[in-house]
Amino acid sequence: MAGNIRTFAVVLALGALVTGCGNDGDNGDRGGGSADRADVSPFTGEEAESGPVLAVKIDNSPDARPHTGLDQADIVYVEQVEGGSSRLMAVFSSHLPDLTGPVRSARESDLELLRQFGEPALAYSGVQTKLKPLIADAPLFAESPDAVPDAYVRDDAREAPYNLYVKPQQVLDAAPDASEASDIGFRFGDAPGGGEPTERYDVSFPAAGFSFTWSADEKRWMVAMDGTATDVGAATVVVQEVTIRQSQYHDVLGNFTPYTETVGSGDATVLRDGQAFPAEWERSGEEDGTEFTTPDGDPMRFAPGPVWVVLAEKSG
Incomplete structure (x- = not known):
């Protein structure tokens, strides 16, 4: 896929409208769908014990798949990296897999994204010297x-650099003061009106592609990467249109590292319950969470469960 053009392909459902599901509507007005309740995760809106936050940078090149432990992440961010490829940032708190990866390097814009936590x-494999x-x-x-x-292991059955894995609990043991999960702006509850029945939604990066296909049986969006199906799903998918600009850093081949701006505002599309909803997003500062609203300005409520956020370049 050439250029910086992002293509959305929406295939409309042929059956009846899939109605919204989730927590009762009252929860949609509270952080994380009842963030004031210690037994509800502010990241997923599901019952969970409060725990520290661990973010893991995960490779998403074809040689890195299948991933390990990605299905237990509360939130997965999809980011653009050098050459138009993609990389994942998996955020864990409610559940910790024994092992996750393959782990890869961090980027400058990760710091802005993570500040809200x-x-x-x-957990990351390293960074270039100038970024240290x-x-x-x-x-x-x-x-x-x-x-x-001791928190990292190599899988001898894979070739480097696609064989580095991390043990999440050991990382958190080394960081006992890591912040616990708190409100980052997500709201959970019943779906609003105005959704368009959608069976599949495609997002293209310059050199990577993602497809989200609704499974009524699983009640989640099944994720495919570069046309390859996975067993990973999300209750809610947010396609967040952001500014992606060139940073001052580049890789060994001279490709400049993209900087994804997650502070600001813009349009978004929220996928939940077999429907696509127009939405808007706003994040006032690095320490603030991201608010998602309907076109009328009401909170855009997510379906309880794992959330994928695709940071896609806005058009124009």
Whole structure:
């Protein structure tokens, strides 16, 4: 896929309208769908014990698949990296897999994205030398293999660099002061009106593609990457239109690293319950969460369950 053109393909459902489901509507007015209740996750709107936040940078090249532990993430962010490829940031709190990966390197814009989580732990394979001071000064617990070597293992059945995996619990043991999950702007509850029945929604990056297909039986969107199906699903998918600009960093081939701006505002499409909803997003500052609203300005409520956020370049 050439250029920086993002293509959305929406295939309308041929059957009857799939009605919204989720928590009762009252929960939609409270952070995380009842963030004031300790037994409800502000990231998924589901019952869960409050736990520290761990973000893991995960490779998404074809050689890195299938992933391990991705299905237990509360939130998965899809980011653009060099050459128009994609990388994932998986955020864990409600559940911790024994192992997850393959783990890859962090990027400058990760620091802006992570600031809304307070001071989370970050598992990553490393960063280029020029970025190390920014990582060191960031309000997070940077737990690379250099910091906690025992938390990382190599899979001899795979070739490097697609064979590095992390043990989440050991990373959190090394970061006992990591912030616990808190309200980052997500709201959960019944679906609003105005949705368009949708069987499949496609998002294209310059050199990567994602398809989200609604499974009525599973009550979630099944994720395919570059045309390859996975067993990973999400109750809600947010396609967040953002500014992606060139940063001052580049890889060894000279490809500049994209910087994804997650502070600001713009349009979004929210997928839930077999429907696509127009939405808007706003994040006032790095320490603030991201608010999603309907075109009328009401809170855009998500379906309880894992959330995928695709940070796609806005058109124009």
